[in-house]
Amino acid sequence: MEFRLEGNHKIMKEDTVILGVIGSDCHAVGNKILERVFAEAGFHVVNLGIMVSQQEFIDAAIETNAKAILISSLYGQGELDCDGMRSKCIEMGLDDILLYVGGNLVIGKTDFKIVEQKFLNMGYDRVFKPEDDLQQAVQLLKKDITQKKVNALQAGQDERRTKAS
Amino acid sequence: MxxxxxxxxxxxxxxxxxxxxxxxxxxxxxxxxxxxxxxxxxxxxxxxxxxxxxxxxxxxxxxxxxxxxxxxVFFSSSAKGGLHVVAVGIVPELTLKVARLTALSAGARVTQSFGYKLTDRDIREIEGLSPDIILLSGGTDGGNEVYVRHNVKLLAGMKSRPQIIYAGNQVMCDEVCKLLSDFPVHAVSNILPELDRPCVQQARDKICEVFLETIVSGKGLGDVIDWLGATPIPTPLAVMELVEAVRESCPQWGDFCLLDMGGATTDFYSACRDDRTESDVIYRGIPEPAIKRTVEGDLGIRVNASSVIMAGSEFLQESKSTDELVALMDYVDKITQRTDFLPQTSRHREHDRLLAEICMTQAVKRHAGVRKRVFTERGETFIQTGKDLRPLRKMILTGGFFSGLTEPDFSGQFQAQIKAVNRPDSDQIYLVPRDIQYFQDNVYLLPLLGNLVRGYRGRAAQTAIHHLTLLPSHCHQSTESAC
The missing domain is CATH 3.10.20 (Ubiquitin-like (UB roll))
Incomplete structure (x- = not known):
């Protein structure tokens, strides 16, 4: 695998991301748009489509060594469907995976700040509302993945130093 | 060859x-x-x-x-337990599932399968099982490396030296071969290069090749090969190849399935595409191969008769009286102690028929896909996993029991049981065949014709079809009288 420069961030060619609409939600259009945007941005997108369970997201991420799971929820049941995802990931050995979530995450007009905080508390790394710019999401994802890689390299170096001393 | x-x-x-x-x-x-x-x-x-x-x-x-x-002479062998494979993968529903299907399609017996990270205890278990081949998979191409590396390192510490076929993440190929350099290791392409695209042919061919080149001599077949001047294939592979040949050489026969019931196991083969074309159905899981084999290690009408009773307990409790059940249990006791027992009386035959019906129903039910009814904002929708066998119209029945079958309305009884798999109030539908014609292999010739596929592909397939006998059933009779 080669490295290439893109903007300010060095990303690995074809980092894999898992994409899907969670729970019993069958909104398919936005899912297709997301697939295209992230693929054009250089990611290897594994799109699980609509009505995807937490376990299916995690299984796919394990086999493909995915760097991030991108979850959509449009039908207002997001809170119920998304809760517990982080702990399940940790339980299945995906300690370091990035979790993004976006869409109409709760029913009614709740201040987005409250919604965002709620999902951050659940262990998601980033939370998006429907009107957010997708290109911005792409840039954030590249930045977050790079940061994870830097952290991993540093951790490796620290480990070697400790062993040497 | x-x-x-x-x-x-x-x-x-x-x-x-x-x-x-x-x-x-x-x-x-x-x-x-x-x-x-x-x-x-x-x-x-x-x-x-x-x-x-x-x-x-x-x-x-x-x-x-x-x-x-x-x-x-063309020959097959399942002597000394046939071909034993241990499957290793990561996620049970993904690489491990494909690894199992691959081994089964090569005519192997999957003695055990292991998902996620192997443990020292698993390694001891594998050593105890002493498989002929370990089929090692895990990760899509460019995917998971951590689990693969962990599993390979543990396998490298084994005392025994079984054949290992690596069919996982190709990025890891060199590293795996290096870590396992003390073993007879064979690297082939990934059985699951991408999540939605299984690709099993290379691994399957390699299993057959390793069986021929190295394993047969250990099974005492060396003398036989010399004497006959021919090399064997595993017996279930002969049946698998016959199913493939019939599908290819007799297209007019259409989609079909084949059930091979023995004293210890029941094998089921389906030959139909896993079509995923209905727009109001959401499909889940890995697409399944057009020719799929499953082996039920707990369903057989002699050695495993008592586990057949367990598998069919719900049906038996609902349809049989206590006296009938007691008599059946006595019979099961007798035949599991004397596995070469042949039925002497009509009562015995009745019991055998009941056991056979349960084996068949369970084997078909486990092979078939499932649809679950869910309600969404679009209304009623179905989520499907596995293969839809409902369009199948033909089932071939082979094995010792069917070659001796004289029951006039066996297929009618079985048809009723298979229909009962789906209960009207259930949200889950097993996609089992309905309205099916049954064809009996009454001389038990199919496995032997399977051997001949490698020499006479089209002719072996034609002969197999020609020699089958259509079993009479209510359904078929009514069609005939309507004509």
Missing amino acids: NAEPKHPEHVISLDIGSTFTKAALFKVNDEQLKFQQSARAATTVDSLIRGVRQVVKELGCLDSRTDRSAYP
Whole structure:
């Protein structure tokens, strides 16, 4: 695998991301748009489509060594469907995976700040509302993945130093 | 490999089973292989060649001048337990599932399968099982490396040296081969290069190749190979290849399935595409192969009769009286102690029929896909996993039980049981075949014809179809009377 420069961030060619609409939600259009945007941005997108369970997201991420799971929820049941995802990931050995979530995450007009905080508390790394710019999401994802890689390299170096001393 | 001999008049097919060595003589003509006669002898486990020689002699095909078979022989073997494979993968529903399907499609017995990270205890278990081959998978191409590396390092510490076929993440290929350099290791392409695209052919061919080149000699088949001048395939692979040949060479026969029921296991093969085309159905899981084999290790009408009772307990409790159940349990006790027991009375035959019906129903139910009814904002929708067998119209029945079957309305009874798999109030629908015609292999010839596929592909398939007997059933009779 080669490295290439893109903007300010060095990303690995074809980092894999898992994409899907969670729970019993069958909104398919936005899912297709997301697939295209992230693929054009250089990611290897594994799109699980609509009505995807937490376990299916995690299984796919394990086999493909995915760097991030991108979850959509449009039908207002997001809170119920998304809760517990982080702990399940940790339980299945995906300690370091990035979790993004976006869409109409709760029913009614709740201040987005409250919604965002709620999902951050659940262990998601980033939370998006429907009107957010997708290109911005792409840039954030590249930045977050790079940061994870830097952290991993540093951790490796620290480990070697400790062993040497 | 067996090459097609130049203009032979006759050909012999032979199978060395765990109990019996069976053979049949066929006359070769341009369209068909004409069945002439068959022979059977007890498998001589200490020296397989004795039983083989005896059946060839019984067929009258022993050339007195050379003391060898006068005609070319194609043969299969499941002696000494057949081909044992341990499957290793990561996620049970993904790479591990594909690894199991791959091994089964190569005619193997999957003795155990392990997902996620292996432990020291698993390694001890594998050593205890002493498999012929370990099929090691894990990760899509460019995918998971951590689990693969962990598993390979543990396997490298094993005391025994089984054959290992690596069919996982290709990025790891060199590293895996290096870590396992003390083992006979074979690297092939990934069985799941991408999540939605299984690709099993290379791994399957490699399993067969390793079986031929290295394993057969350990099963005492060396002498037999020398004497017959031919190499064997695992018995279930012969049936698998026949199913493939029928689908390919007899397209007019359409989609079908085949059930092979023995004393210890029941094998089920479906030959139909896993079509995923209905717009109001959401499909889940890995697409399944057009020709799929599943093996039910707990369903057999002799050795495993008591686990058949367990599998069918719900049906039995609902449909049988206490007295009937007690009589059935007594019979099961008798036959599990004497596995070569043949039914003597009509009552015995009745019990055997009941056990067979349960084996068949359970094997079909486990092979078939499932649809779950869910309600969404679009209304009622179905989520489907696995293969839809409902369009199938033909089922071939083979195995010792069916070759002796004289029951006039066996298929009608079975049809009723299979229909009962789906309860009207359930949100879950098993995609089992309905309105099916049953074809009986009444001379138990199909596994032997399977051997001949490698020499006479089209003719073996035509002969298999030609020789099947259509079982009468209510459904079929009503169609006939309507005509």
